[in-house]
Amino acid sequence: MPRPDGLLTDELDPHDRGPQDECGVFGVWAPGEEVGKLAYFGLYALQHRGQESAGIAVSDGRRMMVFKDMGLVSQVFDEATLSSLTGQIAVGHTRYSTTGASVWDNAQPTFRPTDAGGLALGHNGNLTNTDELEAWLEEYDDAPAVPHKTRMDSTSDTAILTALLVADPAESLEQAAMRVLPRLRGAFCLCFMDNSTLYAARDPQGIRPLVLGRLARGWVTASESAALDIVGASFVREIEPGEMIIINADGLRSVRFADANPKGCLFEYVYVARPDTAIAGRSVQATRLQIGRTLAREAPAEADLVIPVPESGTPAAIGYAEESGIPFGMGLVKNSYVGRTFIQPSQTIRQLGIRLKLNPLREVIEGRRLVVVDDSIVRGNTQRALIRMLREAGAAEVHVRISSPPVRWPCFYGIDFASRAELIANGLTIDEIRTSLGADSLAYVSLDGLTEATTMPAERLCRACFDGVYPIELPLAARAGGQVAEQPTLDEVEPEVDAPPLPAETAAR
Numbered sequence: 001m002p003r004p005d006g007l008l009t010d011e012l013d014p015h016d017r018g019p020q021d022e023c024g025v026f027g028v029w030a031p032g033e034e035v036g037k038l039a040y041f042g043l044y045a046l047q048h049r050g051q052e053s054a055g056i057a058v059s060d061g062r063r064m065m066v067f068k069d070m071g072l073v074s075q076v077f078d079e080a081t082l083s084s085l086t087g088q089i090a091v092g093h094t095r096y097s098t099t100g101a102s103v104w105d106n107a108q109p110t111f112r113p114t115d116a117g118g119l120a121l122g123h124n125g126n127l128t129n130t131d132e133l134e135a136w137l138e139e140y141d142d143a144p145a146v147p148h149k150t151r152m153d154s155t156s157d158t159a160i161l162t163a164l165l166v167a168d169p170a171e172s173l174e175q176a177a178m179r180v181l182p183r184l185r186g187a188f189c190l191c192f193m194d195n196s197t198l199y200a201a202r203d204p205q206g207i208r209p210l211v212l213g214r215l216a217r218g219w220v221t222a223s224e225s226a227a228l229d230i231v232g233a234s235f236v237r238e239i240e241p242g243e244m245i246i247i248n249a250d251g252l253r254s255v256r257f258a259d260a261n262p263k264g265c266l267f268e269y270v271y272v273a274r275p276d277t278a279i280a281g282r283s284v285q286a287t288r289l290q291i292g293r294t295l296a297r298e299a300p301a302e303a304d305l306v307i308p309v310p311e312s313g314t315p316a317a318i319g320y321a322e323e324s325g326i327p328f329g330m331g332l333v334k335n336s337y338v339g340r341t342f343i344q345p346s347q348t349i350r351q352l353g354i355r356l357k358l359n360p361l362r363e364v365i366e367g368r369r370l371v372v373v374d375d376s377i378v379r380g381n382t383q384r385a386l387i388r389m390l391r392e393a394g395a396a397e398v399h400v401r402i403s404s405p406p407v408r409w410p411c412f413y414g415i416d417f418a419s420r421a422e423l424i425a426n427g428l429t430i431d432e433i434r435t436s437l438g439a440d441s442l443a444y445v446s447l448d449g450l451t452e453a454t455t456m457p458a459e460r461l462c463r464a465c466f467d468g469v470y471p472i473e474l475p476l477a478a479r480a481g482g483q484v485a486e487q488p489t490l491d492e493v494e495p496e497v498d499a500p501p502l503p504a505e506t507a508a509r
């Protein structure tokens with residue numbers, strides 16, 4: 001039963017939600033350890049990737065149990081529940097819905113009974129060929145004893161995938177996965193299990209991150225390396241695009257179900273991943289500092305103080321201050337806990353907007369010309385309210401600097417930005433956005449500047465929400481619905497390697 005909630009988010013303004021990642025996944029194979037509790041703490045570290053539901057499946061080798069509910073990890077599980085989740089394998093999941101409604105039936109891990117006991121699966125990402133997969137599933141409708149489409153109690157792409165794995169007549173889950181995974185399109189990082197084996201697989205483009213870690217007596221797989229740290233696992237390596245890892249009493253094996261064609265999500269570096277997570281051997285914090293330095297070079301400002309919009313704007317603001325020589329200060333204090341509640345806000349409380357989350361430090365702000373650094377602008381409502389609040393607190397000037405390029409295109413690979421029509425950068429010039437926000441100047445980091453800050457070559461990244469070049473074929477409905485213009489996918493255009501950085505897009509009044 002979904003709980004009514006207006007503030008189940010750590011967004012600054014719950015009615016102007018920022019980009020939402022779809023999910024975090026966690027898997028652990030560790031006989032003799034408290035795998036349910038390890039999964040719980042792993043999910044805690046991945047809470048930022050999905051805040052609408054949480055779940056853990058465990059198996060003791062004979063019996064599988066799944067516990068999931070709507071809410072944050074800390075709200076779904078208590079000591080009594082965790083104590084009952086015992087076994088040697090666990091799969092955990094935190095979810096934010098993009099495909100399928102935010103209801104209990106769509107919470108993960110998904111579960112399907114099988115002849116061998118059961119299958120539990122957690123998925124991060126978004127499949128783009130669900131119509132084709134549903135049609136494939138329908139081919140099994142006539143086969144007796146397979147759970148066909150009409151018996152699915154969930155509307156999500158993950159439910160279709162789970163049903164396909166179970167419906168496949170292969171003798172083992174591994175064989176079924178080797179038949180099903182190559183036919184999936186879109187973004188998928190999977191942690192799934194039967195009663196004896198933990199599996200982890202990553203789509204051929206490796207759009208979302210997935211890593212492998214080692215415990216003293218077992219293995220861990222997780223969306224981000226920060227989730228390995230919290231359970232005391234050492235980082236082994238990233239799971240490769242197109243690779244599936246199989247872990248059971250016979251040890252760990254790696255198989256390849258598709259050739260790798262890496263296109264990692266650029267937005268993970270800007271916003272989604274935790275700063276203490278490492279991608280391709282480098283911390284996300286280091287990348288964000290570099291983006292701030294690049295932003296300062298591309299879009300300087302005459303100002304007295306650099307302040308971040310906490311917390312995701314903080315590393316880039318530090319980098320901006322370092323490069324520009326303008327002092328860094330905390331001009332806004334974030335109340336981190338007020339949003340983590342199920343209380344339905346009254347109209348009076350709603351009108352408080354971001355004041356529920358951010359409080360300006362008047363003595364820091366008053367009379368100062370501010371550079372305000374944020375990670376992205378989606379609809380712009382939050383930044384508009386923020387600028388008004390800073391002016392009311394006495395700011396002499398407000399120069400907004402954004403550590404990503406304008407988001408002009410929707411994401412079909414697991415990040416929910418808003419519909420294309422809602423994106424403020426869709427159809428407005430930078431100066432029109434500046435006017436709409438009420439800033440003295442506005443600048444975004446350039447796409448090439450951002451790409452360079454990641455140290456990854458452009459051809460190994462997905463940058464579609466910024467440039468509209470989609471590396472994986474899109475669902476027909478998206479193209480037919482006018483969500484995206486007719487244009488080549490990345491495979492059809494020449495990559496611009498070594499292109500000099502473009503100047504940042506800037507507007508000032």
Ligand code: SF4
Pocket residue numbers: 207264265266267268410411412413414415462463464465466
């Ligand atoms: S479209 Fe944007 S958010 Fe989506 S995967 Fe590509 S870079 Fe990431």
